[in-house]
Amino acid sequence: MIGRVLTGFAAAVIEAWHELRIHKLRVLLSLVGVGVAVAALSGTVAVADIGQQALVEQYERDGRPAMLNVYAYDPQDDTGSGASAAIVRPAVAKVTEQFQISHASMAGNTQLRASRADFTSDVDLLVVDPPYAVMHRVVTRQGRWLVDSDAANLSPAIVVDPRLLKDMGLAEASLPATIDLKGASTTVSATIVGVTATSDRYMEFGRAYLLADAYEHWFGATQPMADASWKIWVPTDGSEELTEAIRRSINAELPGFETQVDRSDYLAWGGNDDLDSVKWVVVAVSSVILLLGALSLLNVSVITIQQRVREIGIRRSFGATSGRVFFSVVMESIVATFVAGLVGVMIAIALVNGPWTAKYLLEGVADPPPFPISAAVLGMGVSLLVGALAGVLPALVAVRVRIVDAIRF
Amino acid sequence: MEDAPVELVRLSGVGRTVVLPDDEDLTILSGVDLVVHGGDHIGIVGRSGTGKTTLLNMLGLLDRPTHGTMEWAGRDVRRLSGRATAHIRGREIGFVFQQFNLLPGLSALENVIAPLMYASGREFWSRRRIAAEMLERVGLAERLDSRPQHLSGGEQQRVAIARALVRSPRVVLADEPTGALDVETGAQVMTLLDDVSRDSGAALITITHDPGVAAIARRRYRLEHGALHPLEAAA
Numbered sequence A: 001m002i003g004r005v006l007t008g009f010a011a012a013v014i015e016a017w018h019e020l021r022i023h024k025l026r027v028l029l030s031l032v033g034v035g036v037a038v039a040a041l042s043g044t045v046a047v048a049d050i051g052q053q054a055l056v057e058q059y060e061r062d063g064r065p066a067m068l069n070v071y072a073y074d075p076q077d078d079t080g081s082g083a084s085a086a087i088v089r090p091a092v093a094k095v096t097e098q099f100q101i102s103h104a105s106m107a108g109n110t111q112l113r114a115s116r117a118d119f120t121s122d123v124d125l126l127v128v129d130p131p132y133a134v135m136h137r138v139v140t141r142q143g144r145w146l147v148d149s150d151a152a153n154l155s156p157a158i159v160v161d162p163r164l165l166k167d168m169g170l171a172e173a174s175l176p177a178t179i180d181l182k183g184a185s186t187t188v189s190a191t192i193v194g195v196t197a198t199s200d201r202y203m204e205f206g207r208a209y210l211l212a213d214a215y216e217h218w219f220g221a222t223q224p225m226a227d228a229s230w231k232i233w234v235p236t237d238g239s240e241e242l243t244e245a246i247r248r249s250i251n252a253e254l255p256g257f258e259t260q261v262d263r264s265d266y267l268a269w270g271g272n273d274d275l276d277s278v279k280w281v282v283v284a285v286s287s288v289i290l291l292l293g294a295l296s297l298l299n300v301s302v303i304t305i306q307q308r309v310r311e312i313g314i315r316r317s318f319g320a321t322s323g324r325v326f327f328s329v330v331m332e333s334i335v336a337t338f339v340a341g342l343v344g345v346m347i348a349i350a351l352v353n354g355p356w357t358a359k360y361l362l363e364g365v366a367d368p369p370p371f372p373i374s375a376a377v378l379g380m381g382v383s384l385l386v387g388a389l390a391g392v393l394p395a396l397v398a399v400r401v402r403i404v405d406a407i408r409f
Numbered sequence B: 001m002e003d004a005p006v007e008l009v010r011l012s013g014v015g016r017t018v019v020l021p022d023d024e025d026l027t028i029l030s031g032v033d034l035v036v037h038g039g040d041h042i043g044i045v046g047r048s049g050t051g052k053t054t055l056l057n058m059l060g061l062l063d064r065p066t067h068g069t070m071e072w073a074g075r076d077v078r079r080l081s082g083r084a085t086a087h088i089r090g091r092e093i094g095f096v097f098q099q100f101n102l103l104p105g106l107s108a109l110e111n112v113i114a115p116l117m118y119a120s121g122r123e124f125w126s127r128r129r130i131a132a133e134m135l136e137r138v139g140l141a142e143r144l145d146s147r148p149q150h151l152s153g154g155e156q157q158r159v160a161i162a163r164a165l166v167r168s169p170r171v172v173l174a175d176e177p178t179g180a181l182d183v184e185t186g187a188q189v190m191t192l193l194d195d196v197s198r199d200s201g202a203a204l205i206t207i208t209h210d211p212g213v214a215a216i217a218r219r220r221y222r223l224e225h226g227a228l229h230p231l232e233a234a235a
Helices: A002-022 A024-060 A085-098 A148-152 A162-167 A212-219 A239-253 A272-307 A309-317 A322-352 A355-360 A373-400 A403-408 B052-059 B082-092 B108-118 B121-125 B127-137 B153-165 B183-200
Strands: A067-073 A103-116 A119-128 A140-143 A157-160 A177-182 A187-196 A206-211 A229-233 A258-263 B007-019 B025-037 B041-045 B067-072 B093-096 B171-175 B203-208 B219-224 B227-230
Touching: A002 A024, A002 A322, A002 B108, A002 B121, A024 A272, A024 A322, A024 A373, A067 A085, A067 A239, A085 A103, A085 A212, A085 A229, A085 A239, A103 A206, A103 A212, A119 A162, A119 A212, A148 A206, A148 A212, A157 A162, A162 A187, A162 A206, A187 A206, A206 A212, A239 A258, A272 A309, A272 A322, A272 A373, A309 A322, A309 A403, A309 B082, A322 A355, A322 A373, A322 B082, B007 B052, B025 B052, B025 B067, B025 B203, B041 B183, B052 B171, B052 B203, B082 B093, B093 B153, B108 B121, B108 B127, B108 B153, B121 B127, B127 B153, B153 B171, B153 B183, B171 B183, B183 B203
Parallel strands: A119 A206, A157 A187, B025 B227, B041 B203, B041 B219, B093 B171, B171 B203
Antiparallel strands: A067 A229, A067 A258, A103 A119, A103 A177, A103 A229, A140 A187, A157 A206, A177 A187, B007 B025, B007 B067, B219 B227
16 A cells, blocks of 8 residues: 555656656746746845845944943932943953852943044044943954053054045055044054954944043043943843843942943833844735746646646546546646746855846855744745645646547547 | 457447537437447448547546446446546547647657556556557657657557557557548557457447548448447447
8 A cells, every 4th residue: 555655656756756747838938927926026135134244243343142231320420420330340340240140241431533644633532341342243354352461562552444544545455554543632553453344334423442441541530431331131031020120230339320331222112023024025915926926827827737738638548537537636836846946045145146146245244144044944935835736736737637628529 | 268348338229419509419429239349340330420429528537428328348438437437548549630630849758658647556657668668569669759749640640659659558549540541651550459459458439430440440330310220240
């Protein structure tokens, strides 16, 4: 019994393959319709993945989940400025040690004037600690990020964005290079040790990153950092409870100060709603593409069966049962769409990994995702499903024809 | 002492009526009695429209009688399921059609392999060798890979004969096997069909409008106005 079933299955596949070989033009038409649909589907899903990754990375430049923003101020201070870094830093250090948090950084912001030779520009200076880069997805495409030992340099190390580099008339190849950073009453010659991958297009000026210790050393006396906040990176699981516990600890460490400890990453303000929107758009577009591909396949299949009625009648005179004819016709459709799906997925992979995609879509994406396996599996799965569904209707037509009528057709 | 020939098919008072679009009945066959034994060669002659093909379709289980009883190897065909009927068609019956009905796009060998695709076991897995041997028997050993459109009418009918006999059926049904051939080629094809059927022990039933073709048969009938009349036995 099992042998008979296996023989029947093998024979149906062989028959399907023969049919495809004989009807090359029809197969090609099916390939074009389904292949393009699957390529579009897989490609769209893959591009959406890249787009999603780009969006996530863009969001994560403001802090990767779960990012806590710690801010302290003296309610008695009429200037409204935040507590000085000298007061908050030890409190944050103690709390991060208490909760075994590996990544924390100061994030202070001020504006300086940068100059080199004939080039002059305002610069947005971000005063940070070394973990900041990992916590905010700051990637250097040339040179390196800041390390603890940079604080002792006689010329403070800075990392700049491409915009500031350009404003200073420098090229990446010319690093390391020095520029002058002019504060309220101090000018320091800083060394550019790295360039970030992207600039923030919404910023008014180019940006430079400087270690907090270096800032304190060179500018602290004349231009103390006001309104600095601290970033603490904690696991997303249990982040609510952890936030509350950290808030209590910070409060305890800073008596007399008002403290704010809040999530500041995109998941906290519903940024993933945008990601969901992207997904739904992709699903809608893919469904339409797929429907068109399936309809074209069904069209070709039904017309083909009408042309093949006589052949089916002859095969039934050899002893083909209606079940076998049904299975063969469906199998033929599945084999065709399997090949079409395979070609479609390969086209999608070639397009997504092609130079055009790298140039226009992956620009600024720090961790470009590989072609998603899910997109390939989806493409193949959908092509098989479409093949089966598009095969059923002509298969029903094929088994309903009377043999004597079919042979005379 | 020779064994008595096995009875394969028995038609008793068989008739076939179809309903026309205006709801009137059209009788194609009526009161047909016929017994077919293993090794028989039966020739049925009749003019066009007398029901020859309908009779052949019923004998080949492609169609069913509306009146009378028909038995296949002692089994009432009305009680056979579609699957059982298909199995008998594949295993026990070989068809040779007037228009050859070769599958376009397949080579001669692949056409003869086609019925073996519905076989199982050794017959299926050795299909290529079996089909090639069959084509060799009909004199087409050199044309295995030729497509139907590259074969002459006589060669196409030989491929059709090889295809009909490749599963060693017990009954071969030939519907106007020489109808699309010239006289000389037709005579050769009939001789081949008779020889190969006789060698394999299959019963051969030929329907034709050509008395010359029917004359080769050992038992002959005339089909007239849907009724079957025996003719004198062949010498």
